[in-house]
Amino acid sequence: MTTTPGEHRYEVKNRTERFVGRVFTVVTDEIVMPDGRVAPRDYVRHIGAVGVVALDDAGRVVLIRQYRHAVGRTLWELPAGLVDVAGEALPAAALRELGEEADLTAGQVDLLIDLHPSPGASTELIRVFLARQLAEVPAEQRHERRDEEADLEVVRVDLDQAVTMALAGEITNAACVAGVLAAARARDADWAPLRPADAPLPG
Incomplete structure (x- = not known):
């Protein structure tokens, strides 16, 4: 320590x-x-996780609605997932999750924020990336979603509207709240706060 x-x-x-x-x-x-x-x-x-704030050319963020059994309801979230592939770099993991959950690729990936969602009870670190220059994954190459993912809904929401949703309590997933707020702040600062996608992890 x-x-x-x-x-x-x-x-x-x-x-x-x-x-x-x-x-x-x-x-x-x-x-x-x-x-x-x-x-x-x-x-x-x-084991850790990654999330993606994916912004399209119209300034809309890609959100998903997914059932989470621990809270017993469907939540607004970012495309995100576990760091559970041996040897996979975190930016690659984020792009994999973006493809699997939202059928999208990105031409530009930057580091947005790192967060410990529950440091009083967990070591979990979530690294959230900003993905831009989005493109659709060809239909024949799309990931087959199973279990809770088979029921998820993918929606594009104006980034400022997503911020309003977070402040109104409509978005409660920690990575999603932090991600949309950070993305809006970075956008307003002309993206100056962004770090390289391969920046060292905190600590």
Whole structure:
């Protein structure tokens, strides 16, 4: 763990894996607090994810509506998915998800934001990219969607309208809220805040 001079180092005295799955592992760490006490902390160790704010030439963002069983309802989201292909670079993973979920490719990809959606309970880091110069994937090359993805809906929404939806509570998915707000801010700054797609991960 990285610390700055004078900062307490939260030493892990013991670690217990409670559950090991394909996407995440549930862990209990016993860590040393600043006053010397040892306290347990439960969290999810997650493999990570990518998301894509895909903007077309008309300034519309590509959103999907997908059922999420944990919350028991359909949410507005970005094309997104797990970092679960060995050796795959994150920009390539984002383009793969854009193709699989929205039948689109992109001629330009930049890094928009990085976020920890639930740092009090999970190690998950989502890297969100901005994709432009969109084109349709030919029909014969499109991904066959299954399970919840078979029912997803793909919609293009004006970026400013998507911001309004986020502020109104219509969009609650963390990556989607952060992505559309960041994209609108970057657009208003003439894209100056964008980073290269292969920029180092935080931390």
